[in-house]
Each structure stands twice: as C-alpha cells, then as structure tokens.
Amino acid sequence: MIGRWIRRGYGWACERLYREFAWSYELVSRGVSFGQWDVWRRIALDEVQQQGAPTQLMLEIGFGTGALLAMARRASLPVVGLELSSQMHAVASATLARQQLDAPRAQGTAAAMPFADQSFNVVVATFPAPYILEESTLQECARVLHQYGCLIIVGLWVTPLICGRRLHIPPVYGAPSPAQQARVERLLADAGFTPMTILRRAGGAEVSVAIGQKGAVSLHMDNCGAA
Numbered sequence: 001m002i003g004r005w006i007r008r009g010y011g012w013a014c015e016r017l018y019r020e021f022a023w024s025y026e027l028v029s030r031g032v033s034f035g036q037w038d039v040w041r042r043i044a045l046d047e048v049q050q051q052g053a054p055t056q057l058m059l060e061i062g063f064g065t066g067a068l069l070a071m072a073r074r075a076s077l078p079v080v081g082l083e084l085s086s087q088m089h090a091v092a093s094a095t096l097a098r099q100q101l102d103a104p105r106a107q108g109t110a111a112a113m114p115f116a117d118q119s120f121n122v123v124v125a126t127f128p129a130p131y132i133l134e135e136s137t138l139q140e141c142a143r144v145l146h147q148y149g150c151l152i153i154v155g156l157w158v159t160p161l162i163c164g165r166r167l168h169i170p171p172v173y174g175a176p177s178p179a180q181q182a183r184v185e186r187l188l189a190d191a192g193f194t195p196m197t198i199l200r201r202a203g204g205a206e207v208s209v210a211i212g213q214k215g216a217v218s219l220h221m222d223n224c225g226a227a
C-alpha cells in the first residue's frame with residue numbers, strides 16, 4: 001500500500017519535471033546521479049556503435065533536454081528526435097543552439113509516431129518514462145525500424161555500486177528482479193523483437209540495457225541496423 005503511494009508520488013513528481021520544471025531537469029538528474037547521468041546516457045551511443053550501426057539513421061524517443069541528441073551530433077551520428085513535452089522541446093532547442101548543433105525534432109507521442117514505416121536503423125530511449133513498455137509504443141518502434149533494425153533502451157534500471165555493494169533505493173534505484181527482466185523481454189518479444197538484456201558498468205553503477213532486434217536473425221545482434 002505505502003509502496004504504491006510512493007510510486008504514484010514519484011510518477012507525479014517526474015511528470016512535473018518533464019513539464020513545468022523541465023528547465024531544472026538537468027540539475028536534478030545530475031544531482032541524483034552524483035554527476036553520472038551523462039556517463040550513463042552515453043551507454044546508448046556506445047551500444048549503437050557496438051551494434052554496428054554508427055552511420056545509419058537513429059531515432060531518439062523521449063529525448064528530454066536534448067543532451068543525447070547533442071552527443072550524437074558531436075559524434076557525427078545522424079539522429080532524429082521525438083519528444084512529447086513542449087517544455088522539453090524548448091530546453092532541447094536551447095541545449096543544441098548553445099552548442100551550435102542541430103537535429104530534426106518532432107513533438108508527439110511514441111505511441112503514434114509521425115514517421116513512415118521502416119524509417120530508422122536504430123531507435124534509442126534513455127531513462128524512459130513508463131510509456132516505453134506500453135504495447136502501442138513497442139509496436140510503433142517495430143514499425144518505424146528497418147527490417148533488421150534494433151531498439152535500445154538504456155536505464156530501465158540503474159543500480160549504484162558502493163564499495164562493490166548494490167544500492168537499492170526504490171523507486172529510483174535498484175536491480176531488476178528476474179520476473180521484471182522476463183516481463184520486459186516478453187513485451188519486446190510480443191512486439192516482434194528478439195530480446196536481450198545486458199548490464200553495463202559505468203559511472204559507479206550497473207545500468208540495464210534492453211535490446212530488441214527486429215527480424216529474428218541472430219542473438220548476437222551482428223546484423224543490427226544493417227538493413
């Protein structure tokens with residue numbers, strides 16, 4: 001019962017942070033991660049590059065303040081962004097303008113994306129809100145990906161490591177239970193992906209990376225994005 005109220009309060013506070021307090025999102029995320037949020041975000045780009053799709057078109061959904069869009073553009077990766085919140089759009093525009101960078105961006109929900117079928121090689125989401133595991137979102141991700149494209153979701157769970165011990169502070173930090181991990185993989189499979197979960201160590205934490213490859217070719221993801 002108390003757990004449910006804490007989760008509801010946390011969800012409500014997050015919504016405020018994506019909307020009227022979007023201007024403070026970077027400060028808050030840096031604060032709660034002891035400055036590691038960008039290090040954890042960067043895992044998404046490392047993963048895109050490891051999956052062998054570095055020069056192909058990437059879509060970032062829920063791009064928030066635009067920090068990963070900027071990182072991708074600095075690395076010369078072609079990227080398009082989709083974000084629901086108009087306040088986050090304003091923050092991202094300022095982030096990119098400050099760095100004299102740009103990336104095409106659309107406002108809308110990941111549950112009904114304004115893109116044609118098979119438009120992207122990779123779809124990426126970092127620290128996504130609960131929308132990411134909704135059936136409509138996962139189906140849209142599968143629709144906009146090329147035949148062998150892949151979906152990379154970074155940070156569904158983050159577990160800080162303190163002196164080698166895992167720190168659990170629900171609902172913010174913690175490791176997934178086998179049942180939670182299995183649920184994510186089942187949802188990805190239901191949307192037509194071959195799922196895989198890995199844990200990456202970076203910035204003093206274990207960060208979960210859920211990968212769904214479209215077109216069940218190989219569990220090693222060698223073909224990811226190579227359509």
Ligand SMILES: C[S@@+](CC[C@H](N)C(=O)[O-])C[C@H]1O[C@@H](n2cnc3c(N)ncnc32)[C@H](O)[C@@H]1O
Binds near residue numbers: 018082110
């Ligand atoms: C936790 S923030 C993550 C932001 C950024 N990716 C990061 O690494 O910090 C989640 C973002 O998803 C956006 N969002 C929530 N629901 C969405 C939806 N249905 N479609 C697209 N974006 C959504 C929110 O506005 C917010 O900017």
